[in-house]
Amino acid sequence: MKKVLLSEKIDDQGIELLKKAGFEVKVSAGTDIETMKKEISDAYAVIMRSSLLPREVIEAGKELKIISRNGTGINNVDVKAASDNGVLVAKVNGANAYAVAEYVITTMLTLSRNIMMTDKLLREKIDTIQGKSLPGFSTQNNLNGSQLKDKTLAILGLGQIGRVLVKLAQAFGMRVIGYDPYVKDAPVEMFDDLKEIYMQADFLSINMPLTPQTENMITKNELSLMKQTAILINSARGGIVNEQDLADALNNDKLAGAAIDSFNPEPPAADNPLFSSKNTIVTSHIAGTTHEANASLGIGAAQAIIDFSNGKMPQFPVNPDVFEEGE
Structure with a gap:
């Protein structure tokens, strides 16, 4: 046998x-x-x-x-x-294409709508807001967030996951652009210049494999090109994004938020800087494991x-x- x-x-x-x-x-x-x-x-x-x-x-x-x-x-x-x-x-x-694409959408919504911070503050301050307006509480603490409609999602990697993500994002009324040097028949506007991608993105979703070409592809230089209001989601592989540079950008308000599902190495070290960076969702490689x-x-x-x-x-x-x- x-x-x-x-x-x-x-x-x-x-x-x-x-x-x-x-x-x-x-x-x-x-x-x-x-x-x-x-x-x-x-x-x-x-x-x-x-x-x-x-x-x-x-x-x-x-x-x-x-x-x-x-x-x-x-x-x-x-x-x-x-x-x-x-x-x-x-x-x-x-x-697992739909599972990963749904993870990206979930984290985009969670971060853009300030769900984590709202939950945290409401629990902490529930005793102090009795008799007051909840919408007022939200406005006072800058919790109202932004919607996905009319925002630009930039997808790095238009394989099966990327293509499912395109459909889901467009259903939310988003503008979707992409980068993938190996794809010729992409369903969205594609760019050869990554600099242009980074500059336009309200959300940047990484859906590329880790290769010698993509390793350490996004560092402080690339992050500096992005909008301060932008959100980065890495549901692909650790090693594509420089973790220290990303944490620095988040902590210095150069980036609005991030969701990280993969680390370099795995499991991540206890002192990984992303565990203490601002407005960061960290998950245990769950994007594709429904x-x-x-x-x-x-x-x-x-x-x-x-x-x-x-x-x-x-x-x-x-x-x-x-x-x-x-x-």
Whole structure:
């Protein structure tokens, strides 16, 4: 019976799919290198979530034939090492597109309408406002916020997530612009000049993968181009935005707010500056992990292994050159 190693547990529907296909499924005892090297040694396949899969772990998989990523991003997998060892890497595209897009809209609304501050102040001052006007309290404390209608949302990355986000934002009456050097048929006005994007954005949503080209892409220089009233949302990967520079911009009122779902590294250090920056939402990599999205991701990751074992190319291969027909 071929063993499928899960670096971390995936959705039960994915596990059941693998078991029905005749695989033994094992969840690793840990995601550290030494534990993974031991666990992967007799595995036919491994499904990775967000933990790292470096060369030394891949090379310890003497029976390893396929790495299936329970998600879209592959920055945590050493794809070159996999190719060097004849191991196919596959991923799942689009399964969590609506979940991530909804997260972006949720955080945009939360920040623009001052929901967190309103909740905090109302709880703190409830004893002092009896008999007074609540709208007056809101005005006095600058809590009224702004609406999304007629604001400009700039999306960096017009893949499946970005395209869903376009539809949701337009439903709110927003103007949407975008940047993506790899997309030719975008549904919105596109810009080649990132400087222009930063200057126009009321909201900036990052939906790009972490690559050598996007690493540290947004620093104090780029943030200085943005409106002081702008809000930045990173639901993609930590490492694209310089965290210290972003915290400095927020604390110095150079930016109105931010929502951060991914960090560099993960988990973030206790002294990460974004945990103490102004008007910042920090979340634990939840943008794409709704119950529904997790089920779709788990099924997709499992199906890639099943297809491969039946000699069929998985739907979303990363290094297809290593695939051998009839494997």
